[in-house]
Amino acid sequence: MTSRSAIRFWFRGELQVIEDFQPTETVLDFLRLRQSACGTKEGCAEGDCGACTVAVVRPVGEELRIEAVNACIQFLGTLDGSVLFTVEDLKMEGDELHPVQAAMVKHHGSQCGFCTPGIVMSLFAQTHQNRPADRAELEDCLAGNLCRCTGYKPILDAGIDATAVATDTAEIYRETISEIHDEGELLAGDEGRFFAAPTCKSSLLKLVAEHPDATLFSGATDVGLWHTKLFRKLPKLIYLGRVKELLAIDESAHELRLGGAVSYERARGAFGALDSDIEELIRRLGSTQVRNAGTIGGNIANGSPIGDTPPILIALGASITLESIRGARTLPLEDFFIEYGKQDRAADEVLTEIIVPKLSHSQRFRCFKLAKRYDQDISSVMTGFCFTIEEGKIVESKLAFGGMAGTPKRATNTEAALRGKTLEEACSLVENLSSDFVPMDDHRASADYRMISAQNLLKKALIELSEEEKVATRLKPREAIHA
Ligand SMILES: Cc1cc2nc3c(=O)[nH]c(=O)nc-3n(C[C@H](O)[C@H](O)[C@H](O)COP(=O)(O)OP(=O)(O)OC[C@H]3O[C@@H](n4cnc5c(N)ncnc54)[C@H](O)[C@@H]3O)c2cc1C
Ligand code: FES
Ligand code: FES
Incomplete structure (x- = not known):
């Protein structure tokens, strides 16, 4: 397996190849500090306000997804193999505005303008659904974008107009992505400080065994805040979001199997097939940006007593698989939580799969x-x-x-x-x-x-x-x- 020491992603039509970066450098810092691309704002720095929303196109298996994410808590290394869009990139030929921007102007969707770049980017990602969105969908789409002064009616009206005319799909970026897509492992940094993104389970487990002190992460909707709010030192980061086995969703007649790095948004439909209550719960979990990045695996592994999915999964009788180079073991999810802050996971183990039985007739x-x-x-x-x-x-x-x-x-x-x-x-x-x-x-x-x-x-x-x-x-x- 080839290995790279630099991340590669597309930004403003140029290939970015970056070798020298702090593992915890955020996408927002890259934009505002390295690129002086200050259209993307910083409000809360904890994923709550949406002012920093950007859109990222990335392959997940065969699928190409365009997702709105919070740049403030996304680490730069996660952009490897993707295309990044910010509000400044929506400019069309000459003075022509993107349909989302034009609709925001037409409906007076902006006053002080601080939230506007984030709102425009959430709507931009929504236009790639390639169909008109109704009010309920747009309310969902914008639940993670706070506006203090305009009020949401004009913004929702703009969303209805924009999604009616803009008909893009993530597919239009397939060729661009294919130029940088490879199966190569990423390891940027040195033994003591690195950002790593393995692409298969065996490499992941080997790396974790060599560095049991490293921080594993997927969506960073918790880990990102350890950096931005708790100022914790995280010198070794291992990103799970490119490990193909951890991204799998398999459904049989009796059970649903989710890889340990499957995002909420990808799991939502599969859960909906189990029970409509669960789909509605996931719709309410965080915001679109949080659901695009955050994972069910992270919601379990963080051991929180107030995570939304563990009670549901325990009630359904779910079990989880933990793996290390020493082997794999599967245990009932309820046994994973030992006491506050203590879970049944050794430092070299990775949560690789969540197995959820389907409801029986009775x-x-x-x-x-x-x-x-x-x-x-x-x-x-x-x-x-x-x-x-x-x-x-x-x-x-x-x-x-x-x-x-x-x-x-x-x-x-x-x-x-x-x-x-x-x-x-x-x-x-x-x-x-x-x-x-x-x-x-x-x-x-x-x-x-x-x-x-x-x-x-x-x-x-x-x-x-x-x-x-x-x-x-x-x-x-x-x-x-x-x-
Ligand atoms: C704005 C905002 C709103 C939120 N709203 C909600 C909400 O409504 N309900 C809710 O429950 N949560 C909410 N959260 C919390 C968060 O989204 C979840 O806890 C999320 O599931 C974490 O997943 P992640 O992939 O982002 O985890 P990460 O931040 O990547 O990791 C979290 C922890 O799990 C560990 N970990 C992750 N994956 C694995 C793995 N496969 N194996 C071993 N260890 C692993 C990491 O080392 C870390 O300790 C919110 C967070 C934010 C920022
Ligand atoms: S700055 Fe508020 S969500 Fe990123
Ligand atoms: S326009 Fe001022 S916060 Fe939304």
Whole structure:
């Protein structure tokens, strides 16, 4: 396997070949400090405001994706093999504006203008969907772009106009990308300080074994903030986003298998096929920019007690595979979380796969996210509930919660209390949750609020499912007639 020591990507029609860079140099620093390309703004430097949004075209397997990402928390090395677009690159022939820019002018979508470059870039990426977007889609597209003065109506109107006329696809960049695309490994730096991007699992595991002190990362929607907000020294970075095995999504009749570096946005459709609640949850997770970069693997490996996906995955009975050069092991996801800040992962192990069983005929699922804002907010309480119902009784349940303990955790006492009960009978048993949890008490929510909410969310699931069961039972005779 060939190895390179310089990153290569396209920017403003020129091939950038950069060997000398700090592993933690961000795309935003590259733009503003190296290129004096100051159209891309810095607001929060933590992925929240979207002022720094840029668009990146990159291959993921056979697919070519154009994605809006937050330049402030993306490390420069992740651009290897891609094309980078900023607001200054949208200029057309002469004085002609790009359709997104023209629509923003027409609808008065900008006042002070600080958020405008980011908003334009989010809409630019959206135009590559190659179809008109409706208001709901545009609200999603812009959930990670904060505007303090214009108000969103004119901006959404501009988005509707722009996506109606602009019909680009990421495919138009395939030839440009193919000029720099290779299977070569990247290792920029030296033994003590480097940015590495292996392309296959065996090279990754070898590198991690040689450098167990290195920081692994995929979307950097956590790790990026360790640099910009916590000022942590991260001299050795290993990027997982080019390892082909970790990018795979495989679906069979019984399960879904996601590689350890599959982004939320790529996983969204596959999860939707499992249960529509999960797709809606992922739609609410972070913003478009965060979902394009952030991964389910990162959401698990960071060990956070308030990550959105672990409670859902635990309720579904998911397991994960951890691999090192010593071998591979698969464990139930719930066993991965040992205590706050401690997970069952050795320094040389990589989370390579997440295995999610599909719901069986007798299983019913619900998940709820409780946060201060509906979109783009961290959960106060997150729940995933899966009930196995036979002859009208709960024979098994998995009730998993985030925000209720130092780790994502199942309510095993309540699960035992629910066994053998009907969904309706179980409604009176939700107070058992106080025997399972002593919830966290912090700036997001008090312990009392968390406990009462958790009980109410469980009751809500039971009531909803019990009503569904009643309707299904009432329908049965008619179904039989039609059969
Ligand atoms: C603006 C913003 C909004 C957010 N909103 C939400 C939200 O609504 N809900 C939510 O749950 N989270 C949210 N997050 C947090 C974040 O998006 C998630 O935790 C995300 O899943 C992390 O994935 P990543 O690929 O970016 O991880 P990274 O930052 O790349 O890595 C996170 C951690 O996991 C480790 N790691 C990553 N992949 C692997 C692997 N395959 N094997 C071993 N270790 C690995 C890294 O070493 C690091 O310790 C938000 C973050 C931001 C910046
Ligand atoms: S500066 Fe706010 S998201 Fe990047
Ligand atoms: S135009 Fe001022 S913040 Fe949006």
